[in-house]
Amino acid sequence: DAGVIQSPRHEVTEMGQEVTLRCKPISGHNSLFWYRQTMMRGLELLIYFNNNVPIDDSGMPEDRFSAKMPNASFSTLKIQPSEPRDSAVYFCASRPIGGYTFGSGTRLTVV
């Protein structure tokens, strides 16, 4: 079991550019979550999917953020256009019934 796999591990981009973060959940886990961690706000949920369907996206900061899960083994979080305040660590997590398993995160820096 390779765990939850996120890519890239680090991303540095210029303000205004599009950023795409990727996540491969653990096989068989039917729920997938995107979290963001900042010093000011800690860990906060952005969006989650059940069986590839978005269930709650109320944590998505604004329309610049979008997430998709085209199949059970892949999800993306896209920011377009990116802004310096989007700089954070973005985590993906998945779970069956029970505990959550987190990926290693993507550290995003927007300059």
Added chain:
Amino acid sequence: GIQVEQSPPDLILQEGANSTLRCNFSDSVNNLQWFHQNPWGQLINLFYIPSGTKQNGRLSATTVATERYSLLYISSSQTTDSGVYFCAVRTGANNLFFGTGTRLTVIP
């Protein structure tokens, strides 16, 4: 939403010492997990413990759901235990709410 409070916010230990971290939550929960965020930023699941007691090596955890708290015990601490320990809870929905964490520093 549910409130999750962790104490102490910061803890410095000498290697070999024991410690207890506490997590209080404001509502009934159906999921509680303890995570360790290591200095590289990885979130490592320590325990899935909505109730009862579990042990894994030098670590153990107890959740008393009726009294809305959980404790994480670290015995014979090592420098590799350093990092931030998060308690996270889930109520009826799928959202996992995180506490603000306890930052542990173990000095040799």
